[in-house]
Amino acid sequence: MKRIFTGLTLLVLNITTFANNNLIVNIKNGDAVSYPINDINEILIVNNIISVESIAFNSEEISLDVGSTYQIEYTILPTNATNKNVIWTSSNEEVASIENGKVNSVSVGETIITAETEDGNHIDTLKIIVTSVSSLTDNNDLINIYPNPVHDILFIDSKDAKRFEIVISDMSGNLLLSQFDNTEINVNNLSNGIYFLTLIINNEYFNYKLIKN
Numbered sequence: 581m582k583r584i585f586t587g588l589t590l591l592v593l594n595i596t597t598f599a600n601n602n603l604i605v606n607i608k609n610g611d612a613v614s615y616p617i618n619d620i621n622e623i624l625i626v627n628n629i630i631s632v633e634s635i636a637f638n639s640e641e642i643s644l645d646v647g648s649t650y651q652i653e654y655t656i657l658p659t660n661a662t663n664k665n666v667i668w669t670s671s672n673e674e675v676a677s678i679e680n681g682k683v684n685s686v687s688v689g690e691t692i693i694t695a696e697t698e699d700g701n702h703i704d705t706l707k708i709i710v711t712s713v714s715s716l717t718d719n720n721d722l723i724n725i726y727p728n729p730v731h732d733i734l735f736i737d738s739k740d741a742k743r744f745e746i747v748i749s750d751m752s753g754n755l756l757l758s759q760f761d762n763t764e765i766n767v768n769n770l771s772n773g774i775y776f777l778t779l780i781i782n783n784e785y786f787n788y789k790l791i792k793n
Contacts, residue, residue, distance in 0.1 A: 632661045632699040641707040644676070644685040646729055647774050647791040652681045652706060654695060663699040670694075676708045685710040723781060729791035732768040745780040748790065767792055 602614040638653040656664050668678040675689035683693060685708070693706045723744060724737035738744060738761075746765060748757040751774060759765055770792045777790040 629662045630658060630660055632663065632697045632702055633657050635666065635695055635697050635702045635704050637695070637704050637706045639706060641709065642683070643709045643711060644683065645789070645791070646685055646688060646710055647789075647793070648685050650683040650685075650708075652678075652683060652693065652695070654681070654704065656697065661699065663697075665698040667696045667698060668693065669696075670708075675710050683708055723779060725777065725779070725788070728788075729793045730767055731793060732766065734765040734767050734790075736763040736765065738763060741781055743781070747778040747780065749776045749778070751776070 601617050603617055603620065605613050605615065634657045636655050636657075638655070642650055644650055654666075656666075666681070668681060670676055670678045670683075670691050670693055672689060672691035673686070675687055675691040676683050676685045676693070678684075678693050681695075688710055690710070691708050693708055694703060695705075696703045723739055723741050725746070726735055726737070734746075736744075736746065743761060745758065745760050746762070747755065748765075748767070748770070749755050753776070756770065756775070757765070757767070772793050773791075775790045775792060777788045779786040779788070
């Protein structure tokens with residue numbers, strides 16, 4: 581039977597012998613494959629293997645903002661397949677990386693996420709488009725905040741607004757910065773990541789996602 585090897589787990593049906601600290605495994609075409617014993621933590625002997633027949637993503641294309649994440653949804657058939665392990669790759673990790681089906685967007689661009697089943701080498705792909713919001717504009721177009729993502733200086737185009745407050749907090753809601761009527765805000769001391777930005781103007785609150793890189 582076909583052998584399946586994943587990380588520290590080896591799933592096999594026919595084991596021929598142990599030799600020279602190696603595990604010798606029969607595979608379907610009559611060849612034998614050798615694995616160092618020290619690299620294996622677990623051996624599963626399965627009597628009735630249910631092979632994977634297909635893998636399919638629930639979407640063909642996803643658009644993400646820089647700094648955001650997305651958990652890919654997919655289906656492996658049959659649902660009771662013995663080995664549902666998947667090997668994930670990104671064609672451009674500078675745009676987005678992938679780990680255990682979770683996409684982490686890094687920079688503006690496009691990449692192709694590929695999922696390949698360990699059993700049967702079935703493949704499906706997903707196109708990821710990462711975009712950047714160049715500015716933050718409140719609902720009444722009273723003020724613009726840019727750039728986003730920001731590296732060091734956040735600029736405020738106050739337009740007709742006479743009084744406003746900018747509040748920046750972390751993802752846990754902790755207040756990090758608060759400034760009044762300032763058209764240039766230095767965020768260089770903030771670590772790279774995602775923050776909440778709240779604009780308070782005319783007693784109204786507008787909330788945005790700010791990306792620091």
